Each structure stands twice: as C-alpha cells, then as structure tokens.
Amino acid sequence: xxxxxxxxxxxxxxxxxxxxxxxxxxxxxxxxxxxxxxxxxxxxxxxxxxxxxxxxxxxxxxxxxxxxxxxxxxxxxxxxxxxxxxxxxxxxxxxxxxxxxxxxxxxxxxxxxxxxxxxxxxxxxxxxxxxxxxxxxxxxxxxxxxxxxxxxxxxxxxxxxxxxxxxxxxxxxxxxxxxxxxx
Amino acid sequence: xxxxxxxxxxxxxxxxxxxxxxxxxxxxxxxxxxxxxxxxxxxxxxxxxxxxxxxxxxxxxxxxxxxxxxxxxxxxxxxxxxxxxxxxxxxxxxxxxxxxxxxxxxxxxxxxxxxxxxxxxxxxxxxxxxxxxxxxxxxxxxxxxxxxxxxxxxxxxxxxxxxxxxxxxxxxxxxxxxxxxxx
Numbered sequence: 001x002x003x004x005x006x007x008x009x010x011x012x013x014x015x016x017x018x019x020x021x022x023x024x025x026x027x028x029x030x031x032x033x034x035x036x037x038x039x040x041x042x043x044x045x046x047x048x049x050x051x052x053x054x055x056x057x058x059x060x061x062x063x064x065x066x067x068x069x070x071x072x073x074x075x076x077x078x079x080x081x082x083x084x085x086x087x088x089x090x091x092x093x094x095x096x097x098x099x100x101x102x103x104x105x106x107x108x109x110x111x112x113x114x115x116x117x118x119x120x121x122x123x124x125x126x127x128x129x130x131x132x133x134x135x136x137x138x139x140x141x142x143x144x145x146x147x148x149x150x151x152x153x154x155x156x157x158x159x160x161x162x163x164x165x166x167x168x169x170x171x172x173x174x175x176x177x178x179x180x181x182x183x
Numbered sequence: 184x185x186x187x188x189x190x191x192x193x194x195x196x197x198x199x200x201x202x203x204x205x206x207x208x209x210x211x212x213x214x215x216x217x218x219x220x221x222x223x224x225x226x227x228x229x230x231x232x233x234x235x236x237x238x239x240x241x242x243x244x245x246x247x248x249x250x251x252x253x254x255x256x257x258x259x260x261x262x263x264x265x266x267x268x269x270x271x272x273x274x275x276x277x278x279x280x281x282x283x284x285x286x287x288x289x290x291x292x293x294x295x296x297x298x299x300x301x302x303x304x305x306x307x308x309x310x311x312x313x314x315x316x317x318x319x320x321x322x323x324x325x326x327x328x329x330x331x332x333x334x335x336x337x338x339x340x341x342x343x344x345x346x347x348x349x350x351x352x353x354x355x356x357x358x359x360x361x362x363x364x365x366x
Contacts, residue, residue: 103289103290106286106289106342106343107286107289107290112345115342115343115344116343116344118343119339119343119344147336147339147344148336148339148356149332149336151339152335152336152338152339152340153330153331153332153335153336155335155339155342155343156302156330156331156334156335156338156339157335159289159298159338159342160298160299160301160302160338161298161299161302161330162295173331
C-alpha cells in the first residue's frame, strides 16, 4: 500500500489527536478506523486512503511521539552529554509506553520509512552531541559508531531481552565507548 | 490473551505446516485463521484458543523458522568462528524472509516470550563458540558482551537502518570486539 505524498496537516493533526483521545478513553485494543474517523470528523475512507490501515496509522502516530522535543543537554563533556542522553533514551524507550510506540512504529511500516525515522531521530541527537564535543576539541567517534555501541544494544534489549535494563547499563555502554575519563 | 500451557505437538505441527503451505500458495496477506484451520484439519476455535489470533500464530511460526538448525561451525579460533557465525546470521536475518520472520516474531508477541526466544537462540550459538574458544585457552568475552557488540548492531540495523548491510559490516563488528589477530 503506497501512501500518497502531500498530506493535509490539518487532517493529520485531527486524526492523530483522535487516536490519542480514544487510546486514553477506551484503550489501545478498542481502536478501529471508523471510531478514529468519527472522532476526527473525517470519513473512514480518508484514513484508509491516507494510511492504508489502522496499523500504519498507529505507526505514524508512534513516530510522532518518538520525535525528540529538545536538543540534548550540554553537560560540558562528550562523555557526560552522551551518558545523560543515553540514560534518558533508555528510560523513555524501555517504559511501557515507549515500548508500545517502538513496536507500533516498526509494525505498521511496510516500507521501513518510520523505523528509519526513529533511527534518524537518535542520529540527529547524537550529531548535536558530537558537534559540541568537536568544538571543545574532544576526540569523537562517528555517529554510526555511537549507534552501534550505545543505541543498538539498548534497542536490541528493549525489543528482545528486556530483563535488568537500568541506567547503569546505559552508563556502561557509554563508558565502554568513550572511556571513563571525565573532562 | 493468555495461551494455554500444554499444547498438542500434533496439532501444532499441522497448523504450522498449513501456514507454510498457504503462505507459499496464496501469499502472506491472504492468510486467515479459518483458511489455516481448514487446511490443518482443525476448527478455527482450536486456533483461537491456542494462539489467540493470526498474529500470535504467525509469531510462533516465525520463531520456529528462526531456530538454528546446526551448531556453529568450528573454524579453529574464536575470531573465525564468531566471524563465520555473524556473517551467516546477518545474511539470513537481513534477507526479506528473515526480516519478515523477525517482524512476525516481534509483532504477535504480547508477553515478549517469542522475542526472548529469538535472543536465546543467538545466545546459545554464541555460548557454543565461547566454550570452544575457552577450551582452546583463548581469552573470551562473555555472551552478553557479544550480544551487545555483534548481535545488537546487526539486529538494530536490520530493523531500523538497513542500508549498506553486508558481510564486511559483520566482520568489522567481530574484529572490533575480538581484535584482528587470527589464531
């Protein structure tokens, strides 16, 4: 199912809002395209045309929710910036809501674009941290290495091996990459 | 939906076989519980009772297909064993069928047990490789470290960032962990 290109921002906003409201009121399992359409004031066919099915709609909603709201905090060094970011990332993504968004983003995503967007969000945040570190003249790994060494292990365990995930794990991954010297 | 404990291996085998046949004949999108039930010679309610819904059934089928069939090859050193295993893992999992199984395994998996089983399969294979290396008196990382440094990056990229995945990438991950000295 190919999605049309130019989406009306207004319809998208009302449909996303309807999903949020109905999820809160009725719970995730009760969602249907006709319910969402009625609440959003659009026809079901508008949703089917634009999103294909409920799973693809929920995938788009999930990616919106996974979009970072702020730039990573500047804590004065590559290691402390990366550590603070990784701890927050793990805390958000490993929470029940975070897991549900990740699953939704992956599952209603025939062309992989939403999964790619999730990874792009992380890469953008890491880029900000690495640029800052470079401006401090710190030696920095490249973004793909940070994805492999810090983001991938956290995401793999969230999806496949969730036992014993805590901030100590995030810190250990960052220390393993950047080393334990604090600046 | 809680799944009953004691499953009849015979019913499971015939239902799994029916999924394989119908997928090959009609394609994945055409599968329905009634179709699978008819082909398997069971009632739809048997499938609903045992698997909950089609997604959970497909998740179980996917995990079965992701089960390793043989022990990792002994190539004489930790690095070469790990490299051969990682290259094969990436080749299988990054293939369209492998991706589809991983997605199915994750998708119809309310309690996370199927995702956990996928990770357990990888951990068991790695354990064999590490035990062998220990018997050769090679220094070995622990299995969780191999999961973080080799398996997680491959799986993360398969799911979120699939561009440019090749055997060179698998080799690079292994070399980064075990070092480039060959024994």
